[in-house]
Each structure stands twice: as C-alpha cells, then as structure tokens.
Amino acid sequence: MKTLWVEASPKQEHSLSSALAQEFLGAAPVAVVGEVERFSVWADDVVTFGREAAFAKFAPLYGERQTPEQKQIWSQILAEIERVRAFDRLVVSSPMWNWHVPHALKAWIDVIVQPIASFTLNERGEHVGTLGQGKPLQLILTRSSAYDGDRPDLQDFQRPYLEYVFTMLGYSVETLVFEPTTRWTAEEREQMRHAALEEARRAGHELAGG
Ligand SMILES: Cc1cc2nc3c(=O)[nH]c(=O)nc-3n(C[C@H](O)[C@H](O)[C@H](O)COP(=O)(O)O)c2cc1C
Numbered sequence: 001m002k003t004l005w006v007e008a009s010p011k012q013e014h015s016l017s018s019a020l021a022q023e024f025l026g027a028a029p030v031a032v033v034g035e036v037e038r039f040s041v042w043a044d045d046v047v048t049f050g051r052e053a054a055f056a057k058f059a060p061l062y063g064e065r066q067t068p069e070q071k072q073i074w075s076q077i078l079a080e081i082e083r084v085r086a087f088d089r090l091v092v093s094s095p096m097w098n099w100h101v102p103h104a105l106k107a108w109i110d111v112i113v114q115p116i117a118s119f120t121l122n123e124r125g126e127h128v129g130t131l132g133q134g135k136p137l138q139l140i141l142t143r144s145s146a147y148d149g150d151r152p153d154l155q156d157f158q159r160p161y162l163e164y165v166f167t168m169l170g171y172s173v174e175t176l177v178f179e180p181t182t183r184w185t186a187e188e189r190e191q192m193r194h195a196a197l198e199e200a201r202r203a204g205h206e207l208a209g210g
Contacts, residue, residue: 001034004087008094008105009142010042016181016193017142020200021093024140024176027204033089041104047076049110057114081117081131089136090171096143096158109165118169129170137171139163140200144182176203 005025009015025036040046056070056077066074084090094101112118118131139162147156159175166173178196183189 001031001089002087003033003036003089003091004084005036005038006090006092006105006108007038007040007042008092008102010040010102010104012040015093015095016178016196017093017095017140019193020142020176020178020196021091021140023197023200024138024204025091027201029205029208032207037087041102041108046104046108047073047080047111048107049073049077053077053111077111077114078117080111081114084112085131087135089138090166091138091140092162092166093140094142094158094162096141096156099155100157100161113165113169127168129168132166132170132172134170134172137166137173138203139166139173139175140178141175142178142181144180146180176200 003025005021007015007018007021009017012018025033050073052067052069053073056066056074058064059066059070092105094105097103100106112131115121119127119129122128139159141159141162143156143158145151145154147154147159159177163173163175176199178199181192181196183192
C-alpha cells in the first residue's frame with residue numbers, strides 16, 4: 001500500500017493546506033494509507049511540459065518523427081505517469097490562487113494528462129481515464145474567501161477543475177474544502193486553524209470507517 005501526497009502550496013511549514021494534509025494522513029490508519037510519499041510540485045526536479053513536449057505530443061498524430069530532444073522529454077513524461085500509476089491512493093492539497101490552482105500544480109497536471117498513457121476515448125469519443133483505475137483521491141483545498149454562491153463575483157475554478165480532471169483520469173475523488181481561511185485577528189486565525197485541523201483529523205480517521 002502506497003500513497004502519493006501531491007503538495008501544491010509552496011509555503012511548506014507555513015502552509016495551511018499542507019498542515020491539513022499532514023493531519024489527515026497522520027490520523028488515517030497505516031493499513032489504509034501505507035507508506036506516504038510527499039511530492040511538492042514546486043521541487044526543482046519536477047518534469048516540465050514545454051516547447052519540445054508540445055511538439056512531441058502531436059508528432060505521432062501528424063505522422064511526423066520525433067526529434068531526439070522530443071523523444072527524451074516524452075520518455076520523462078511517460079516515466080512520471082508510470083510513477084503516479086504505482087500508487088494506490090493520492091492526496092492532493094492545494095490553496096486557491098486567483099480563483100484556480102497554483103501554476104505549479106497545473107504544470108504538473110499538464111504532464112500527467114496524456115492520451116493513451118493516462119486516458120483514452122471510448123467508441124462514443126468520450127474521455128475514459130486509465131491512470132486512476134477507480135483508486136481513491138482526496139482533495140484538501142483552502143481559499144481565503146467563501147465560495148458558497150452568495151457572491152456572484154466570486155467564481156470557483158479550483159474545486160470544479162480538480163474534481164473534473166482527476167475524475168476524468170479515472171480516480172474516485174473526495175473533497176474537503178476549508179474556507180474562508182483569512183481572519184483578521186491572530187486569535188481568530190488560530191481558532192480557524194484549530195477547527196480545520198480537527199476536521200482534517202476526523203476525516204483521516206474515518207477513512208477506515210473507525
Ligand atoms: C498568489 C495567491 C493568490 C490567491 N488567490 C486567491 C483567490 O483567488 N481566492 C481566494 O479565496 N483566496 C486566494 N488566495 C488565498 C489562499 O488561497 C489562502 O490564503 C489559502 O488558505 C492558502 O493556503 P496555503 O497556506 O496552504 O498556501 C490567494 C493566495 C495567494 C498567495
């Protein structure tokens with residue numbers, strides 16, 4: 001049993017979403033999460049999808065041969081997809097940045113979402129994920145405002161995007177949202193943090209139905 005924790009906040013020990021993921025994973029029974037690997041999408045050695053990858057992606061469709069540089073980046077992309085496939089469970093923690101996800105998380109998603117390698121099309125032309133195979137994926141999301149529909153000017157592209165893309169890849173997605181995370185006094189912030197950690201702990205504990 002192996003769990004991959006995908007960490008999208010760059011704030012490390014100052015990050016609320018990372019602290020909540022740690023609390024969630026720490027409370028979950030070892031038999032359910034097994035060995036946990038922490039993976040920051042901000043790490044220097046994360047594969048990036050740029051110019052050569054964009055050409056490599058479409059070369060086979062256009063009947064063109066991949067250059068050595070394109071073959072090289074493509075093998076790194078396929079290796080990253082296979083690394084993710086080897087995990088039994090994923091936890092993705094992320095803050096909202098400008099109504100969406102931090103660009104480093106989107107950049108990593110651009111690596112792992114690939115036709116044939118992580119999804120395919122059925123006979124009706126619909127996307128069918130082949131990476132997740134129904135495995136559980138927990139989203140742990142933070143944002144400073146409340147996206148409860150009361151304010152039409154506040155649009156949430158974070159939660160729907162992440163739920164859509166990981167469901168599309170074949171994962172069984174559950175979501176925990178913590179909002180609003182901005183409080184004006186230190187005492188209020190501490191209270192919010194305390195209550196959020198408690199909720200994350202409870203959710204982790206319940207993973208085993210315990
Ligand atoms: C660059 C940046 C952009 C942000 N954009 C939004 C936003 O559009 N909406 C929102 O509600 N909060 C926004 N926030 C606030 C964070 O989502 C919030 O503080 C969150 O709790 C931070 O989580 P973290 O401590 O795990 O990084 C933004 C924060 C940063 C740093």
